[in-house]
Amino acid sequence: MLTAKGLFQEIIDNDESFRLFCSIAASGESQGGWENARIAALVAPGMAELTPKIVRHGADEDKHGRIFRALLRKRGLEPVPVPPDTDYTMLLERRGIGLTHDKLRRDERLTEEDVIVYLAHSRVTEQRAADQMDMLVAYFGDHPELGRAIRMIDDDEANHLAYCHEELLRLARAGHGRLIQRTLRESALVEIRVHRDVSLAVMGHMGRVLGWSRPKAAVLAAGIHAVYAYERAAGWHRMVGLRTPERLDALGGPAVPAPAY
Template structure:
């Protein structure tokens, strides 16, 4: 029987598969760090109180990238180029989730609307990240090689998600509710398609590395399509609901260092 735990165990146990997994993860985190750093630098004057939190978010993403690289180094592995079809963050940006990179490369301040759109997009993608890390902690939280790293990243992702909830609710109360609702819905429906396509691409590469039989690969493809169908019918609502989090001001302090990595 195919299980998420079993699949990840196969990836962890094989150096080439683990190398690809960590390379994809590190690349995405590094891009997220750059994006948040640029957004923090371009926050409009009327919203400067958000800049330290966005900076903290970017610093956390950079830290996660370093953690994945450190996991590779501990095995004596070098990162590999990320196949474009598996690059989740790049594909998100190409499909309009996240602020355009050409805008972030300029030195012009962003608008209030840009920041609201950024937070809405982050609400959706951080839900995905938090759910994935929660799953990894459940299955591998006590793993001697990965446990400490995934606990640290999971805690950060929960902070990022809480921050998005709190700031979007504050902006909704300030009169931006309609824009937030529309952007969340559009982002979630786009994200689930991209996540499906990236999942298919990643599992295709893993199947070739791990030499999965055709029947196993076919079952995984069917499972990924089934998950997309569930999310398309209604599962996406989890990504757009807003509720005041238990963790208040989750990004209000300095980044938490990762000295072990």
């Protein structure tokens, strides 16, 4: 019987599939670090109080990229180029979600609406990241090779999600509720499609590396489509709700260092 834990165990146990998994993860985290650094540098003048938190968010993402690259080094592996069809961040951008890299490369101040769009987009994508890391911790939190790294990343992702909830609620109270609600819904509906497409692409690449049979690949693809069908019908709602988080001011201090990485 195929299980998520068994699938990830198979990927982790093979050097080439592990190499691809960590390379994709490191690339995505590094892109997130760059994006947050640029947003912090260009943040709207009236929202300068957010700058230290955005800087902290970017520093965390950079740290996660270093952690995944360090996991590769521990096995004596080098990163591989990320297949374009697995590039979650860029696929979201191409579908109009978040702030474009072209905008972030300009030395022009962002507007308040830009910052709200960034936060709403982050609330959706951080939900996905937090859910995925929670799953990995549940399965591999005690793993001798991965456990410490994924627990550290999981804690950071929980902080990022709490930060997005808290800041969006504050901005909603300040009169931006309709923009926030509209952006959250648009972002969530696009994100679940991109997540489906990226998941199919990743499983396709993994299947070729690991030599999966056609029936096994078909079962995995059917499972991905089933998750998408559920999320399209109702599951996306979990990505758009806002509530006061248990962790208040979650990004209010400096980034927690990871000296081992």
